[in-house]
Amino acid sequence: xxxxxxxxxxxxxxxxxxxxxxxxxxxxxxxxxxxxxxxxxxxxxxxxxxxxxxxxxxxxxxxxxxxxxxxxxxxxxxxxxxxxxxxxxxxxxxxxxxxxxxxxxxxxxxxxxxxxxxxxxxxxxxxxxxxxxxxxxxxxxxxxxxxxxxxxxxxxxxxxxxxxxxxxxxxxxxxxxxxxxxxxxxxxxxxxxxxxxxxxxxxxxxxxxxxxxxxxxxxxxxxxxxxxxxxx
Amino acid sequence: xxxxxxxxxxxxxxxxxxxxxxxxxxxxxxxxxxxxxxxxxxxxxxxxxxxxxxxxxxxxxxxxxxxxxxxxxxxxxxxxxxxxxxxxxxxxxxxxxxxxxxxxxxxxxxxxxxxxxxxxxxxxxxxxxxxxxxxxxxxxxxxxxxxxxxxxxxxxxxxxxxxxxxxxxxxxxxxxxxxxxxxxxxxxxxxxxxxxxxxxxxxxxxxxxxxxxxxxxxxxxxxxxxxxxxxx
Numbered sequence: 001x002x003x004x005x006x007x008x009x010x011x012x013x014x015x016x017x018x019x020x021x022x023x024x025x026x027x028x029x030x031x032x033x034x035x036x037x038x039x040x041x042x043x044x045x046x047x048x049x050x051x052x053x054x055x056x057x058x059x060x061x062x063x064x065x066x067x068x069x070x071x072x073x074x075x076x077x078x079x080x081x082x083x084x085x086x087x088x089x090x091x092x093x094x095x096x097x098x099x100x101x102x103x104x105x106x107x108x109x110x111x112x113x114x115x116x117x118x119x120x121x122x123x124x125x126x127x128x129x130x131x132x133x134x135x136x137x138x139x140x141x142x143x144x145x146x147x148x149x150x151x152x153x154x155x156x157x158x159x160x161x162x163x164x165x166x167x168x169x170x171x172x173x174x175x176x177x178x179x180x181x182x183x184x185x186x187x188x189x190x191x192x193x194x195x196x197x198x199x200x201x202x203x204x205x206x207x208x209x210x211x212x213x214x215x216x217x218x219x220x221x222x223x224x225x226x227x228x229x230x231x232x
Numbered sequence: 233x234x235x236x237x238x239x240x241x242x243x244x245x246x247x248x249x250x251x252x253x254x255x256x257x258x259x260x261x262x263x264x265x266x267x268x269x270x271x272x273x274x275x276x277x278x279x280x281x282x283x284x285x286x287x288x289x290x291x292x293x294x295x296x297x298x299x300x301x302x303x304x305x306x307x308x309x310x311x312x313x314x315x316x317x318x319x320x321x322x323x324x325x326x327x328x329x330x331x332x333x334x335x336x337x338x339x340x341x342x343x344x345x346x347x348x349x350x351x352x353x354x355x356x357x358x359x360x361x362x363x364x365x366x367x368x369x370x371x372x373x374x375x376x377x378x379x380x381x382x383x384x385x386x387x388x389x390x391x392x393x394x395x396x397x398x399x400x401x402x403x404x405x406x407x408x409x410x411x412x413x414x415x416x417x418x419x420x421x422x423x424x425x426x427x428x429x430x431x432x433x434x435x436x437x438x439x440x441x442x443x444x445x446x447x448x449x450x451x452x453x454x455x456x457x458x459x460x461x462x463x464x
Contacts, residue, residue, distance in 0.1 A: 016245065049281060162278070163282075164282075165283075
């Protein structure tokens with residue numbers, strides 16, 4: 001940032017800054033690709049670990065779970081029939097950004113418990129809401145909250161479990177509108193993201209971008225959106 | 233180093249220095265062990281890659297190649313019988329340090345071509361030399377210079393080749409006196425060091441020690457130790 005260092009900045013400090021600027025560029029040159037490759041072929045767990053997990057390289061695997069019944073079965077009608085009558089946890093935000101910095105606060109979503117069918121009404125635009133709703137719990141909510149859907153997928157991806165040498169810590173079910181956004185964050189898990197329907201956009205920063213990703217400490221607040229609440 | 237920064241050093245630069253000091257300590261806390269563990273059990277190539285190669289952790293594997301005939305066969309008498317009459321490349325240094333900085337020069341060993349039996353005479357102290365002799369070529373000299381010894385070992389270690397997804401770039405045969413030292417260096421290869429006889433001491437620095445390992449640019453010189461030469 002212009003002027004951030006002040007006039008008294010030592011030449012050595014400027015050299016440090018130059019190194020920090022050069023670092024992400026060098027990392028990209030050395031091992032990062034500009035685009036995330038699509039893999040079609042079947043990789044062994046060892047190859048997958050060696051070529052993608054270990055060097056922290058993202059990839060997109062086509063047809064990795066084409067045998068899952070969910071691919072054909074999971075329509076909104078089906079989901080409503082199977083799980084519509086149950087209470088689920090839904091993240092509700094004014095603008096789609098959960099866990100985002102707003103002014104000087106770290107704003108967490110309201111976690112609302114509602115009938116899954118009411119949530120589906122919003123997704124299907126049968127009910128219009130100014131808020132953005134997102135089923136996005138990260139506490140293994142597929143196994144915890146939606147056991148009736150488990151038969152349509154695998155509770156683990158066998159080659160990934162073999163590659164990592166352990167079963168998944170969490171298996172999450174996410175369903176949301178296109179406005180739903182997961183804010184910039186770092187994750188200490190290896191992630192296997194399976195898109196059943198719709199699309200997901202990822203913006204990935206390599207660890208070498210760290211010097212240019214701002215960090216800060218904020219007060220955490222939870223915004224409860226009361227306009228949605230019935231007065232019962 | 234005391235006073236290296238001078239009095240004009242900005243507080244930010246001091247903060248950078250503090251980070252560099254904290255970095256190796258944090259890396260050790262996070263993932264490095266104080267001692268290099270001995271592994272007894274048989275690891276699969278995937279486990280070996282995941283637990284040791286990928287996180288750059290050294291380990292010592294007991295009984296990894298107890299089926300190699302070399303373990304019983306490779307006495308100096310046997311080596312003399314099989315390969316004594318051939319010319320081999322030997323690194324000769326005044327003090328055992330090959331590729332070492334001496335004063336303001338980077339001193340490379342003299343690479344002397346000699347009969348392997350003459351080299352063995354020195355190892356066995358049948359001939360006394362003030363210099364240190366070390367068969368230490370790194371251009372796959374086991375396969376290139378000592379093909380007659382190949383039958384006593386494996387030309388590759390199958391589980392390592394499978395783990396790395398490739399055959400070895402080089403298979404080296406090293407034989408030397410206890411005074412022979414390989415200087416501090418970095419290696420962009422994965423190394424599997426098989427000790428057939430004797431012992432080898434490794435001093436390993438994790439990559440996080442980088443800020444405290446001095447780097448420099450030197451003129452390269454080769455010292456030829458002429459006192460050893462016959463006047464033919």
